[in-house]
Amino acid sequence: xxxxxxxxxxxxxxxxxxxxxxxxxxxxxxxxxxxxxxxxxxxxxxxxxxxxxxxxxxxxxxxxxxxxxxxxxxxxxxxxxxxxxxxxxxxxxxxxxxxxxxxxxxxxxxxxxxxxxxxxxxxxxxxxxxxxxxxxxxxxxxxxxxxx
Amino acid sequence: xxxxxxxxxxxxxxxxxxxxxxxxxxxxxxxxxxxxxxxxxxxxxxxxxxxxxxxxxxxxxxxxxxxxxxxxxxxxxxxxxxxxxxxxxxxxxxxxxxxxxxxxxxxxxxxxxxxxxxxxxxxxxxxxxxxxxxxxxxxxxxxxxxxx
DNA sequence: GTCGGTGCAAAAGCTTTGCAAACCG
DNA sequence: CGGTTTGCAAAGCTTTTGCACCGAC
Numbered sequence: 001x002x003x004x005x006x007x008x009x010x011x012x013x014x015x016x017x018x019x020x021x022x023x024x025x026x027x028x029x030x031x032x033x034x035x036x037x038x039x040x041x042x043x044x045x046x047x048x049x050x051x052x053x054x055x056x057x058x059x060x061x062x063x064x065x066x067x068x069x070x071x072x073x074x075x076x077x078x079x080x081x082x083x084x085x086x087x088x089x090x091x092x093x094x095x096x097x098x099x100x101x102x103x104x105x106x107x108x109x110x111x112x113x114x115x116x117x118x119x120x121x122x123x124x125x126x127x128x129x130x131x132x133x134x135x136x137x138x139x140x141x142x143x144x145x146x147x148x
Numbered sequence: 149x150x151x152x153x154x155x156x157x158x159x160x161x162x163x164x165x166x167x168x169x170x171x172x173x174x175x176x177x178x179x180x181x182x183x184x185x186x187x188x189x190x191x192x193x194x195x196x197x198x199x200x201x202x203x204x205x206x207x208x209x210x211x212x213x214x215x216x217x218x219x220x221x222x223x224x225x226x227x228x229x230x231x232x233x234x235x236x237x238x239x240x241x242x243x244x245x246x247x248x249x250x251x252x253x254x255x256x257x258x259x260x261x262x263x264x265x266x267x268x269x270x271x272x273x274x275x276x277x278x279x280x281x282x283x284x285x286x287x288x289x290x291x292x293x294x295x296x
Numbered sequence: 297g298t299c300g301g302t303g304c305a306a307a308a309g310c311t312t313t314g315c316a317a318a319c320c321g
Numbered sequence: 322c323g324g325t326t327t328g329c330a331a332a333g334c335t336t337t338t339g340c341a342c343c344g345a346c
Contacts, residue, residue: 080228099274099278101276110274114269118262122287128285131250137278142276
């Protein structure tokens with residue numbers, strides 16, 4: 001199976017962080033590399049395991065700290081998918097969101113365009129600059145809703 | 149200070165649950181009463197403390213179980229407000245959402261109408277029945293955004 | 297009376313923290 | 322070199338679970 005199109009090239013992420021004057025350690029580069037290689041959203045545990053399989057064993061606290069740092073640098077999103085846990089993803093060109101079915105647990109991808117009007121509304125009505133990077137919306141998928 | 153208008157009267161909640169054939173125990177009634185009295189969104193800890201002050205000491209596991217039950221019965225919403233923790237609120241007529249500032253932590257109320265277009269979009273484009281009861285949107289409030 | 301809910305205590309996560317050693321720039 | 326970051330180990334906190342007893346209907 002083909003790898004899904006990478007959201008961000010490793011190089012682009014790194015140069016962005018350098019421009020911000022961020023400090024780049026081996027461990028930070030490893031986490032960025034893991035996120036690029038795995039593609040899509042990943043849990044802390046996923047990242048830890050991936051690194052372990054490549055015989056580079058960062059501790060989980062370190063991974064938490066690095067993800068927090070990437071989040072502060074507006075380079076990864078953090079999303080609570082409910083039962084699927086908290087996931088992290090590099091912010092790139094392929095911005096999208098998820099619908100999570102409360103009944104069957106399905107996770108459906110949706111395009112960022114569904115958020116355009118909400119974003120505009122919050123900016124104009126409330127002067128609020130939303131950071132809707134990777135949102136999870138809960139509800140019932142078509143199949144479960146019909147069944148019920 | 150005036151109590152904010154109750155979202156739901158205790159009686160309305162109870163009759164709804166009875167209609168659904170739900171079993172009503174003293175503990176369940178106490179949690180519903182606490183949510184009505186306190187008004188607005190509350191953490192598990194808030195509810196526990198409120199009951200404690202009224203010399204009725206439910207254990208926290210029981211409160212978790214009751215809130216889960218109320219959630220399944222579509223009678224309370226559950227929202228993760230970030231640093232302010234996970235909060236529960238009775239679903240009533242006064243449906244609203246929150247903007248949470250990532251910089252100063254401010255929590256701003258917004259009317260449910262901001263979600264109308266998103267809800268419609270998800271229903272029509274994806275056949276998904278969203279349950280956007282009480283959502284938290286993260287970002288920067290006007291003041292913090294201007295400062296930066 | 298029966299099925300389901302609660303209390304208690306304990307465990308299970310997941311995430312954070314403190315400190316000494318290592319390292320980036 | 323100086324200030325940061327990491328590793329390690331440990332604690333913290335919220336939430337869940339098992340089981341015997343109790344209570345609603």
